[in-house]
Amino acid sequence: MAFLTLQLSKLAGFSYRAAQTLTRRALFILGGLTVGGAAVFMAFCADQVQSVFTALITRWPTAPFLIVPFGFGFACFLSRKVFPGSQGSGIPQVIAARRVIDANARVSLVSLRIAIGKIVVMLFGLLCGASIGREGPTVQVGASIMAAFGKSAPALIQPVLLLAGGAAGISAAFNTPIAGIVFAIEELSRSFEARTSGLVLGCVIAAGLTSLAIVGDYTYFGSTNAILPLGPAWIIVPMCGIIGGFGGGLFSSIVIFFCAGEGSSLVKRGPILFAMACGLAVAFCGFMADQSIYGTGYEQARAIVHGDGTLPSDYGFYKFLASTFSAISGIPGGVFAPSLSVGAGLGAFMHHIFPTVPLGALALLGMVAYLAGVVQTPITSFVIVLEMTEDHAMIIPLMVTALIANGVSRIICRDGLYHALSLPFVAQLPPDQVLPEPSEGNEVLVL
DSSP states (O other): OHHHHHHHHHHHOOOHHHHHHHHHHHHHHHHHHHHHHHHHHHHHHHHHHHHHHHHHHHHOTTTHHHHHHHHHHHHHHIIIIISTTOOSOSHHHHHHHTTBSOGGGGGGTSOHHHHHHHHHHHHHHHHTTOOOBSHHHHHHHHHHHHHHHTTTSOTTTHHHHHHHHHHHHHHHHHTOHHHHHHHIIIIIISOOOHHHHHHHHHHHHHHHHHHHHHHOSOOTTOOOOOOOOSSGGGGHHHHHHHHHHHHHHHHHHHHHHHHTSTTHHHHHHSHHHHHHHHHHHHHHHHHHTTTOSOSSOHHHHHHHHTTOOOSOTTHHHHHHHHHHHHHHTTOSOBSHHHHHHHHHHHHHHHHHHOTTSOHHHHHHHHHHHHHHHHHOOHHHHHHHHHHHHTOGGGHHHHHHHHHHHHHHHHHHOOSOHHHHHHHHHHHTSOGGGBOOOOOTTSHHHHO
């Protein structure tokens, strides 16, 4: 990077400092364009492999009892033996990587090798019916790409590159640029600096433009016009917040217990057999829910948001179980999309109790409530749903629901999911190479 800066200053006649600033901004923009392309590629491939699995179980409904457990076992083997560091969501690895001082030590958490492995094994998991999303993996892939772009960048800039790559990944995965920025502030860094905001914003814009150029302007769930007029129907807001927050907190507690808590010792005794057992449980959930719980859950959530009530009434419950078993199995995969699908299922269930409340409105409330309960980032939760549906008439009830769900979730699960899951990765690194966790006293250190 220093060589390029020097050459630019000579060719363009800039001062070295001006050339350094220009080079740095170009690095973030070029990285953002690449992250956007990777996100679109992952989305396309995910849709293709899910369609293959859907066609397979349509022809042989009992095939999941064989394919899913053995697929989980092989995916677990790949993530542990062939692509170590690729297991799980990917967001905990990025959080851990931002606390690492030495760039060489970050290679075990973010690298092009891990990015490739993340994509391959995640797609294999979807091919085998796992209830996982692609947004968490996209965050790790984005951070890995930015880390590769900025390998020779100054040490203080490298954590910002990871932050920008993660934000760009969320932005391009869902076509939600504002949510990408908010997620970077609220979850990945838990702090922000004015002097780096322009770099992160530029990266997110570049990723968004790439997605826009390839797939066009679209809303993830399509535009909706659901409303919830102020009145008696608002009783559903605290109810969704409480139920979604409890469910999300329960999910996080289970995942933390098996992946970063006392239950992890049980998993380590036979990780592949444990993954296969989780796969068998997912197959059972699929059998009980008319094969509707596999994959990201995008199609099911979209249908509920637009008023389709044909899914089984217990869809949300079995999607919750399938997503939980998929998450604790250790195979690569995100929780955002499955959480939104579980939340939509919660809304569909509440519609049976409150039939006069529009199904679309209940679905949005359920999605925000459960997502906020899982990730404990209330602002990201309602912003991402708003951007996915362009339903600004629901902004106030969604805000209230997110706050209630976040509060309830913190009672059930005191530690945030991603930060708790990042601790085992940090523990594997030399103590002198790790910065303290972000707090009011050290925000500048981690940015």
